[in-house]
Amino acid sequence: MRIAIILFTICLASCATQNINKNYDVANMGGKAILFGSITQTEASGTDNAYGTVSYSGPMSGYLQTRTFTMPILIPFDKSEFEDVTGKIFVIEVDPGEYSFDRWAASNGTGAGFYPKENPKPLVYSLKAGQVNYVGNIHFELLTGDNIFGIDITHNAFAVLENNLERDSKIFQSKFTKLQGLEVVNLVKETGIWGKGLQNIKKEVHIPQTN
Numbered sequence: 001m002r003i004a005i006i007l008f009t010i011c012l013a014s015c016a017t018q019n020i021n022k023n024y025d026v027a028n029m030g031g032k033a034i035l036f037g038s039i040t041q042t043e044a045s046g047t048d049n050a051y052g053t054v055s056y057s058g059p060m061s062g063y064l065q066t067r068t069f070t071m072p073i074l075i076p077f078d079k080s081e082f083e084d085v086t087g088k089i090f091v092i093e094v095d096p097g098e099y100s101f102d103r104w105a106a107s108n109g110t111g112a113g114f115y116p117k118e119n120p121k122p123l124v125y126s127l128k129a130g131q132v133n134y135v136g137n138i139h140f141e142l143l144t145g146d147n148i149f150g151i152d153i154t155h156n157a158f159a160v161l162e163n164n165l166e167r168d169s170k171i172f173q174s175k176f177t178k179l180q181g182l183e184v185v186n187l188v189k190e191t192g193i194w195g196k197g198l199q200n201i202k203k204e205v206h207i208p209q210t211n
Helices: 002-011 165-175
Strands: 033-041 051-057 062-065 086-094 097-107 113-116 123-127 132-146 152-162 184-186 198-200
Touching (some): 086 165, 132 165, 165 184
Antiparallel strands (some): 097 123, 113 198
């Protein structure tokens, strides 16, 4: 299981689901639904290429990532769509139906993978055709610090669920002008830390407790 999770964080990076084209025309939706939200992270250590990954399943399945996987230093990171965090919105055409966000993991890009000690409670959404279905912001808090060589690295992470519809909608409306006539439905039900603890390939830590 541990090997599988590490491979999940590293090898599936190139399979991340892509957004619809900015010229997407609602006249051609043909009974489809729009899955809308954002995925973000705090700034990674300057010496690694940390990123978070979330999987979803339903009538269609896929993966979302905070940034495109790149080699540290050699290739520039994606430009963030936000000022205070690194990340982007996702706007995806899917078949309508029930979807579950059921797994997250993170990697520092240099060999260490981080994931919950217990499977987090699935986030279940019913996506309806002909509308924009907002499922919230999945935010990765990256924990950084010096390793035994005194080099600052990302050594763990945890995921937080947030409702940032107002912030995300501003970017959505500016990028996808032809979708502005569609109703945006806020499906966010839960906020707060997503999962009960962390482990990685080296050690276990506990995430902050919520009230």
